[in-house]
Amino acid sequence: MKPSKKSYILMLYLIGMIFEVNAINYCSNHTFPTSLGTNFMQFTKETVTKEYAVDGQFKALHCCAKGYRSIEWLKDGKRYPWSSEDTSSLILYPQESNQTIYARRASNVDEGQYTCVLRNDTYKLEHNIQLRILESSPDVPLATFTPQNQFADIGGSARFFCEAFVGKKDLPDISISIKWYHMSDGNQDDVINDNQQEVVKREEEEIIGSYLTISEVTSSHFGRYLCRVEMGNSQTHHLELSAELINALPMEDYATDIFRNPYFLATFTAVLTFVLFFLVFYSRFKAIGPRKLDSFEM
């Protein structure tokens, strides 16, 4: 009896240590380059909106930020601390300045909407996270972060992120992959150089994500990017998420381009026709108008 209890405690301790290392890395790693060297209140990396956990397994939620005076967590509108029987068993992780909350063993009571509220002297920033508890690992990857469209100037930089919950795989040979593609004119995917994309994993590889970084945007970089997550049989067990890199056109280019835009031309022609029609109508009215008035006076 005694040794097994000891080893159980040791195991818990080791799991705790593994979590601690992960949690410490999460908010301090992969922060937006723009957040460095600034101190105003802001989120410091992509904010995940959907989270999943398998019943009975470890779960952490994060709200990575800086420049705030206070951080507060709510679950379905109820302020922390919560009752673990009827609201949530997630607790604050002070080592990460309360930006992380976690449960060693998540259960159905933890399901719901979590909100972190950041405040400075004048403003309030909020972020919502929907947590779902699953009976078992899913058959298809579930999106936790969907990439967002972005504007960029030529010579500027861009970063896309996508992430999915894949859960634990019972069979060790089930392959899981995540990859970014640049969509060309047709449906042809251009494979992106591996040094432009970085795969990240958290919660014992149950969540897999990838950063696509374009450090210097050229005109060939614009267009749609596709993030494909594949699990085992990729024919049926995959997830595709996409976002567009849009040229933030400088004003002078826009002025010459506008006359080549078919929508603009159609609108312009319609307005011109209307104005001409009105002018013709008005001049005729002016011509017959006074006579009509005369006839009324008679």
Ligand SMILES: *[C@@H]1O[C@H](CO)[C@@H](O)[C@H](O)[C@H]1NC(C)=O
């Ligand atoms: C981010 O974490 C990885 C390991 O997860 C580490 O190799 C890398 O150096 C970290 N990067 C930064 C900027 O801390």
Ligand SMILES: *[C@@H]1O[C@H](CO)[C@@H](O)[C@H](O)[C@H]1NC(C)=O
């Ligand atoms: C409070 O946060 C807002 C939003 O990030 C920021 O614009 C403002 O400068 C901050 N005010 C102070 C006093 O830090």
Ligand SMILES: *[C@@H]1O[C@H](CO)[C@@H](O)[C@H](O)[C@H]1NC(C)=O
């Ligand atoms: C974290 O939360 C605890 C308990 O609410 C509080 O005492 C502590 O000051 C908080 N720490 C930070 C850095 O906000």
